[in-house]
Amino acid sequence: MELLLPNPANSTPLTTLGFLDRAATAYGDSPSIVYNNMASSLTSLGIQRGQVVSVVAPNVPSMYELQFAVPIESKLVFVDHHSSSLVLEAISLFPRNTKHPQLILIDDEMVSSGSKSSLSNSHFLDHYEGILEDGDPKFKWVRPKSEWDPIVLNYTSGTTSCPKGVSLSHRAIFIKTMDALVDWSVPNQPVYLWTLPIFHANGWSFPWGMAAVGGTNICLRKVDPSQIYRLVKQHKVTHMCGAPVVLNMLSNSPDLETLEHHVQILTAGSPPPAAVLARTESMGFVVSHGYGLTEIGGIVFSCAWKQKWNKLPLTERARLKSRQGMNTVCFGTVGLTEADVLDPKTGELVKPDGKTVGEVVLRGGSLMLGYLKDIEGTSKCMRENGWFYTGDVGVIHPDGYLEIKDQSKDIIISDGENISGPEVESVLYSNPVFWGETPCAFVSLKKNGELTQKPSEKEIIQYCRDRLPHYMVPKTVVFENELPKTSTGKVQKFILRRIAKAMS
Amino acid sequence: MELLLPNPANSTPLTTLGFLDRAATAYGDSPSIVYNNMASSLTSLGIQRGQVVSVVAPNVPSMYELQFAVPIESKLVFVDHHSSSLVLEAISLFPRNTKHPQLILIDDEMVSSGSKSSLSNSHFLDHYEGILEDGDPKFKWVRPKSEWDPIVLNYTSGTTSCPKGVSLSHRAIFIKTMDALVDWSVPNQPVYLWTLPIFHANGWSFPWGMAAVGGTNICLRKVDPSQIYRLVKQHKVTHMCGAPVVLNMLSNSPDLETLEHHVQILTAGSPPPAAVLARTESMGFVVSHGYGLTEIGGIVFSCAWKQKWNKLPLTERARLKSRQGMNTVCFGTVGLTEADVLDPKTGELVKPDGKTVGEVVLRGGSLMLGYLKDIEGTSKCMRENGWFYTGDVGVIHPDGYLEIKDQSKDIIISDGENISGPEVESVLYSNPVFWGETPCAFVSLKKNGELTQKPSEKEIIQYCRDRLPHYMVPKTVVFENELPKTSTGKVQKFILRRIAKAMS
Numbered sequence A, B: 001m002e003l004l005l006p007n008p009a010n011s012t013p014l015t016t017l018g019f020l021d022r023a024a025t026a027y028g029d030s031p032s033i034v035y036n037n038m039a040s041s042l043t044s045l046g047i048q049r050g051q052v053v054s055v056v057a058p059n060v061p062s063m064y065e066l067q068f069a070v071p072i073e074s075k076l077v078f079v080d081h082h083s084s085s086l087v088l089e090a091i092s093l094f095p096r097n098t099k100h101p102q103l104i105l106i107d108d109e110m111v112s113s114g115s116k117s118s119l120s121n122s123h124f125l126d127h128y129e130g131i132l133e134d135g136d137p138k139f140k141w142v143r144p145k146s147e148w149d150p151i152v153l154n155y156t157s158g159t160t161s162c163p164k165g166v167s168l169s170h171r172a173i174f175i176k177t178m179d180a181l182v183d184w185s186v187p188n189q190p191v192y193l194w195t196l197p198i199f200h201a202n203g204w205s206f207p208w209g210m211a212a213v214g215g216t217n218i219c220l221r222k223v224d225p226s227q228i229y230r231l232v233k234q235h236k237v238t239h240m241c242g243a244p245v246v247l248n249m250l251s252n253s254p255d256l257e258t259l260e261h262h263v264q265i266l267t268a269g270s271p272p273p274a275a276v277l278a279r280t281e282s283m284g285f286v287v288s289h290g291y292g293l294t295e296i297g298g299i300v301f302s303c304a305w306k307q308k309w310n311k312l313p314l315t316e317r318a319r320l321k322s323r324q325g326m327n328t329v330c331f332g333t334v335g336l337t338e339a340d341v342l343d344p345k346t347g348e349l350v351k352p353d354g355k356t357v358g359e360v361v362l363r364g365g366s367l368m369l370g371y372l373k374d375i376e377g378t379s380k381c382m383r384e385n386g387w388f389y390t391g392d393v394g395v396i397h398p399d400g401y402l403e404i405k406d407q408s409k410d411i412i413i414s415d416g417e418n419i420s421g422p423e424v425e426s427v428l429y430s431n432p433v434f435w436g437e438t439p440c441a442f443v444s445l446k447k448n449g450e451l452t453q454k455p456s457e458k459e460i461i462q463y464c465r466d467r468l469p470h471y472m473v474p475k476t477v478v479f480e481n482e483l484p485k486t487s488t489g490k491v492q493k494f495i496l497r498r499i500a501k502a503m504s
Helices: A019-027 A034-044 A061-071 A081-092 A116-120 A126-132 A169-184 A206-210 A226-236 A242-249 A274-282 A306-313 A314-321 A375-382 A421-430 A457-463 A493-503 B017-025 B032-044 B061-069 B082-091 B116-120 B128-134 B170-183 B206-212 B226-237 B243-253 B276-280 B307-311 B316-322 B375-381 B423-430 B457-463 B493-503
Strands: A051-058 A076-080 A103-107 A123-125 A150-155 A165-168 A191-193 A216-218 A237-242 A263-267 A283-292 A296-300 A341-344 A358-362 A388-396 A402-407 A413-414 A415-421 A433-437 A440-445 A477-478 B053-056 B076-080 B102-106 B124-127 B150-155 B165-169 B191-193 B215-216 B239-242 B263-267 B284-291 B298-302 B339-342 B358-362 B390-398 B404-408 B411-416 B417-419 B434-437 B438-447 B476-479
Touching: A019 A206, A034 A061, A034 A126, A051 A061, A051 A081, A051 A388, A051 B082, A051 B165, A061 A076, A061 A206, A076 A216, A076 B215, A081 A103, A081 B206, A123 A126, A150 A169, A150 B053, A169 A296, A169 B476, A191 A226, A206 A216, A206 A263, A216 A226, A226 A242, A242 A263, A242 A283, A274 A283, A274 A306, A274 A314, A283 A388, A306 A433, A341 A388, A358 A375, A375 B061, A388 B284, A415 B243, A440 A457, A440 A493, A457 A477, A477 A493, B017 B206, B032 B061, B032 B128, B032 B404, B053 B061, B053 B082, B061 B076, B061 B206, B082 B102, B102 B128, B124 B128, B150 B170, B170 B206, B191 B226, B215 B226, B226 B243, B239 B243, B243 B263, B243 B284, B243 B411, B276 B284, B276 B316, B307 B316, B375 B390, B438 B457, B438 B493, B476 B493
Parallel strands: A051 A076, A076 A103, A103 A123, A191 A216, A191 A237, A237 A263, A263 A283, A440 A477, B053 B076, B076 B102, B102 B124, B191 B215, B191 B239, B239 B263, B263 B284, B438 B476
Antiparallel strands: A150 A165, A283 A296, A341 A358, A358 A388, A388 A402, A413 A415, A433 A440, B150 B165, B284 B298, B339 B358, B358 B390, B390 B404, B411 B417, B434 B438
């Protein structure tokens, strides 16, 4: 068998870039030349292999198109008109006479104009549409020289520290995209609503995933429940993704209504409280729950549903579903090879007893190449033993399912006991009038008139005392109009921690 | 970006072997230790990396299990009791005092015993179940050292020449398996009926695919329509595969009945005549049609269905579906990079006009390493220009869909005109009383009493003359009780050709 080695015919680099071409032929009535145009324009502008093109934009069509058009220090920045003043401010910080990246303005027909005038600002080279028109519709996309070439650079949202630049390869994104489609059972020609920001871990790889299955992409600037309900109805949306905060918004919206058809919704980013899951499912959403990181390109654990669980009561079903679950299909099995939960002291596997906590470690095909220009940060989490250390803490249940207990950086130690933040949170969420953070509970009260009387600090503490071990009950309650959140909707715990510290 | 290179954490070799482990945890109520046992037993028997273990068996459970248990010149042969005399005959051809492979007998509880006695034959080392019992249930499967290591050695069925040993890598099978699941939109926990032989191109990679999605495998010794109808009903089968001859058997069976639920059926291997497609669909089967080769691990073209085609009349739908279609998602786009149809003289792409024929060439991640011990055969089809030459002839339609016209080795040249075998066949199939081969038509009449009077040679020729250009009409008709077929149900044209030659 020694003579049979890789050769040019069987070792074409893996990449997701061809998915859009195929979708255009199979599912488009006219050829999709848009991104060919853009890819050729980028080449004309002198963008080469190894150079970064940045995009500062919400989920507008150009954001989707650019996932396919950018070949891969930032030479060019595409800026949505809403973010133009922010980017211009950043540019103004460049020392005088220094070369700064060229800027392209993304207009949006859906939003009232006025942004065109910004072009008078000499910082902008052109409009997105202008660049597109200059492109060559016959331009053929260039396959990467190696499947290990970076395809994207994603910035983490920074719930626990400064944002980091995560570099992912064509190979990693290919593996993650195929994995995500199989794991979520995405059929051909879905209608996908972009509630999850594409700038967040590449929308968990679904820009390429939707091209793979010929999906229709419904773009959305901002997560707004009434807009979502309108679009779901109008376009017969079949699939969407979002952090648990999106589920919470949907199930607490004044526009709340039972769906006319089932909508698959995939949630990840933090453990969704059982009560939120239960409320969302009762409206007709079919919720799948997973766990992932920007560093591994998307979701790598998902709570694979067992048919026998359908017979259980709603609250028990929600409890089971709030666990992060099983490795997705491309990531082997917990306790075997590609994911483990290790005791932080011994480095050994933790017992699958649902109690013993350890740190979640990963390895596998969709793991990042590393953090850009951060050798120290990269080697800190990608260790010599071949594991990537996530910084997340979890337990393995006797049935093999993982449950994240809290981010290790966030662990609360009170009188020598480890307190699991999410456990306290889930009790708070189960009271339908509020949702917040503990052990100093930051509580944001609902706005949609369900309240006859605001609960007092005392009442909230009593509610928790009835449902939690004594040592886990929050000692202080802070009412906040709005909790500080990252651009992806995650609560910024480090800001709350700072407030709590200032109070003590 | 230069510092970011592959490292041990992100470059784990791709393989499908872990899929079964995961399925056992996610979907099994008890851990699946069966194949761990077998993998450990094989190690105990001295089987090492680089050595081949053979299996001579139909779709029995052990055949499925062995897809995961064999690490990869045959040292060990697993033999189904039905094939034991055949294998013993082969062994007897070994020169005296030569070491021949050790034999393991596969019993089948579903079949009346009597085979146990064969063990008295000293050629058999043990029973399959015996080997299994000796295994270590705690044995951990070994990840391949390289994703380029061979995982399987498949023999082609030889419709056009001698069987060849096709060696496929872990990487190739991983890519093909994920591709097949996405392309056919296979959901989680399907019920899969094994009408397609696992020994044929590994059942198009669905042994691993079913483990990936936690499917239930219904084994089947032999394609028998009444058995199939019974199992579909009993187990609520959702998915099955088979050559067009299986569709033909199902739609001509005396047990024919309209299905109580839809069954997805994927067909490939030869172009299914439109009339067979139409009959099968009218019974409740949802037919998908694809094209592939053992050499590329399974199906790499499939007729991606456009929703607008649903409005067309049945015969037009069947005509569109009988085309091989679009590259599957991991294989780029016809005319771009990973598949092309080339003019045999110029080596240039053929025009997408639905008329100009050329040879189908492929490259990509699931292509074989090569033919075992056949350097000449390998270099003949895997050429220096980086393409694998399939030997199949096709056209590209204006909508980008491929249609195979005939195997180039089979092309019939009559008075200087190229005659497309399938085109003649499809006219013959559209007459519901027979199906056959041309231009010397080998006709096998149906057996289930639809015939009041057998058609004469003259009537068959007249039927074709009414529907085909004059030069394509068969000049001779040979009535055969049964057409010679390969073990996978393909008509052995080279035998028919020999008969035709002997007649002329």
